[in-house]
């Protein structure tokens with residue numbers, strides 16, 4: 001049985017990688033749930049893209065899995081939105097935390113680590129907790145878009161995530177911000193109240209500000225720093241062939 005499932009995963013990944021590029025987000029989600037069952041989960045920080053994706057997922061499968069990395073530094077508006085999501089969609093968000101509480105981080109690394117060494121802070125509060133969470137999954141679903149950052153520009157709808165060692169699925173990777181917002185308005189999807197206060201991209205409160213007219217939508221993230229990504233979607237310089245990925249996917253799905 002185990003071998004059959006591993007063969008199935010191997011065939012699916014190799015077979016759909018190119019084909020999935022022409023699929024709708026709903027079809028990508030449907031394939032993801034059918035292929036990976038409860039070993040696939042949506043990862044979201046509840047930005048506009050994430051909210052559109054969550055709403056789509058709820059129409060494909062009622063009991064889909066959804067997790068978030070709770071750094072303990074999120075805006076109150078984000079926590080309010082999380083409560084709303086659980087109520088509207090009837091699911092429980094799986095909250096993932098750093099092994100260090102915010103107080104422990106301050107005691108060990110000093111106050112304001114995010115200002116002195118944001119890469120270290122993101123590693124402690126986001127990347128390592130994510131790595132731990134992904135180790136229990138065979139695939140994860142994100143709401144990244146190719147036009148958000150240069151790092152994301154080569155992302156595929158279905159790809160091998162060499163950094164974390166599982167399948168990564170990006171159903172709306174080819175969408176624009178306009179499409180996302182059209183979906184939100186057409187389907188009456190809840191969204192973070194900060195979006196109405198010039199926060200097009202929302203992360204931790206310490207590292208996010210409102211954008212000014214004419215600025216890039218992500219200019220409010222880590223303002224004043226060259227940093228544009230927290231590290232969750234940065235690709236390691238590791239050669240990752242689809243075949244190698246399929247093999248590892250099969251192992252993690254067992």
Ligand code: SF4
Nearest residue numbers: 114118121122204207
């Ligand atoms: S976004 Fe800022 S506060 Fe949040 S984990 Fe990264 S550096 Fe720390």
